[in-house]
Amino acid sequence: MIDKLFRPLTGEVTVHMDAPPTVVWDLVSDVTRIGEFSPETFEARWIRGSSGPEVGAQFKGHVRRNGIGPTYWTLCTVTACEPERVFEFAVGNDEVTANNWGYRLEPEAGGTRVTEYFRVQPNLMMRAYWLALGPLRGRTNERGMRTTLERMKAVVES
Template structure:
């Protein structure tokens, strides 16, 4: 109930981290999350900062909001957040930035919270969801790479 994708980007870790950690830019890169906004007085990334994201499931719908909280926030090294519903964490997303040669290896990962509900969901739809998540993580990282290597379109 977890997976990850790594893409090498010819850019410094700090530059890539700035794009990822500014959740207001998520809709520019993600095929499922169309927008995100800071909540509760948060104005930027910090441990415990809250935001909400509007998700278009599988890129088609339905459209709904998720509640999120920053769980890892080390500039240039890592950024992570949990996704909750009804005050229960469902999923954790994480980005890791590792300098390598002419740039940075960026790893995006997710880990579903272990529960009876997620085990049932994963047993029924896990294979298809894993493929969708891998495709989405790859697309997200490729879109970020295009911006940091080639500049905004």
């Protein structure tokens, strides 16, 4: 039981894309296109004066949990933005972050190694949630990340 409380609250999926990092970057950092790729987030828009990827920029994501519901909006804030390398954002309100999502890009074999990842905040509430539903949610997240990356791959390689 104690081991479960302290296991990592993270997951990631990596896919090679036959496209240069500049092309992949344009796709992963354009949150307004996420609805084309994600099985859960079907739209997003920049808010509060933000219009593109930069640290501190904010957007809202419209999510259909597990692809079926419930449906809700989430506030997201860009926390890392290094063109052609990393794009990460925190999900939560202005005071509390529930988790972080991101993409790491690395040049590889004439294309790009793209890793999508999530990191749940290790506070007591999220640890309790992860203890109860972590294995199921982790698998769902990993399936969703693979779907998202494969859909992106199809676009950048076409």
